[in-house]
Amino acid sequence: MNDPAPLCVALLDDTDRALINATQAGLPLVPRPYHALAAQLGLDAGEVMARFRRLQATGVIRRLGAVPNHYRLGYTANGMSVWDVPDDRVAELGRAVGALDFVSHCYERPRHPPRWPYNLFAMIHARSRDEVEDRVAQIAALLGAADRGHAVLYSTAILKKTGLRIAPPAAGGGRRAAG
Amino acid sequence: MSIATGNKTLGLSPLERRLLNDFQHGLPLVPRPYAAMARRLGVSETEVIATLRRLAERGAVSRVGPVFRPNRAGVSTLAAMAVAPEDLERIAAIVSGFAEVNHNYEREHEYNLWFVVTAPDAAALREVLARIEAATGHALLELPLLEDFHIDLGFELEWT
Numbered sequence: 001m002n003d004p005a006p007l008c009v010a011l012l013d014d015t016d017r018a019l020i021n022a023t024q025a026g027l028p029l030v031p032r033p034y035h036a037l038a039a040q041l042g043l044d045a046g047e048v049m050a051r052f053r054r055l056q057a058t059g060v061i062r063r064l065g066a067v068p069n070h071y072r073l074g075y076t077a078n079g080m081s082v083w084d085v086p087d088d089r090v091a092e093l094g095r096a097v098g099a100l101d102f103v104s105h106c107y108e109r110p111r112h113p114p115r116w117p118y119n120l121f122a123m124i125h126a127r128s129r130d131e132v133e134d135r136v137a138q139i140a141a142l143l144g145a146a147d148r149g150h151a152v153l154y155s156t157a158i159l160k161k162t163g164l165r166i167a168p169p170a171a172g173g174g175r176r177a178a179g
Numbered sequence: 180m181s182i183a184t185g186n187k188t189l190g191l192s193p194l195e196r197r198l199l200n201d202f203q204h205g206l207p208l209v210p211r212p213y214a215a216m217a218r219r220l221g222v223s224e225t226e227v228i229a230t231l232r233r234l235a236e237r238g239a240v241s242r243v244g245p246v247f248r249p250n251r252a253g254v255s256t257l258a259a260m261a262v263a264p265e266d267l268e269r270i271a272a273i274v275s276g277f278a279e280v281n282h283n284y285e286r287e288h289e290y291n292l293w294f295v296v297t298a299p300d301a302a303a304l305r306e307v308l309a310r311i312e313a314a315t316g317h318a319l320l321e322l323p324l325l326e327d328f329h330i331d332l333g334f335e336l337e338w339t
Contacts (some may be wrong), residue, residue, distance in 0.1 A: 029228050031224060034210065049209075053208055055240040055245070061205035066206075066240050067244070068199050068203065069240065075269075080286065098329035105329055107324050107326065111324040115320075153284065155293075156285045158272075158282075
């Protein structure tokens, strides 16, 4: 198995974990949200803000802000495009694809040939399948001959979607339609 | 879930659009962040809070808060299974029943079940993956993130 290296996990203490779990559903929409959070966790607001700053600096938090619901905003076509590109060019090509404004996630993942030859994933949110296809064509044009094969996997149902929980685990999850 | 076919159906105001588009990152780490946003937008703090609440109630905003990078707060992997269509609902329910599974999507492909498994460390993750395979009777494709190429500043929303 290919172990991801969880170096930063060791840097999280119990207070960080409590903070992460307490903000899964977002910050309170009150004038002093960090104070509200601090009161809930028995901390002071300055420490809450300092911890958020540090978690952002260490990359645990990638951003802090409004998280739009793409489906609700009309971005109902969710296409996971997957590409087989040469391993020695995946970093360079991944950065180019990841910089496209319509790509919301861009990752290298291991291939499992022969059934799964793809090593580059680019998530495309758009308002229709036609729009996704148009964007896939743009990525294909960008990759040129490095595109040795690709596929687009559309989601047809969201079967479970919950926030990340480190401990204790949450249960549940219903079925809802996706684009 | 009812799905809007375009942004027009949501009838978003200019303030709602700016809050959605311009504040996906950089929420101020100051005692009154919504007041700081209000100053930039030329509106009141009360108006910012009320508008964010309304967007959350209507489902246009999932939340206002942190977005975590995978593999930094625990160890996770994307996994995929190829399941016979007539068996998909049953197998998907077993997979979703694991507390360690936090996303589970059906996708159109031979590999039609896609989910994310998160555990406190690599050993615990391996153990959960083995339990999922045993419970479903299906081998899974393990697709951990090797490299993240996207600089996440949110997602540019188009309003046309």
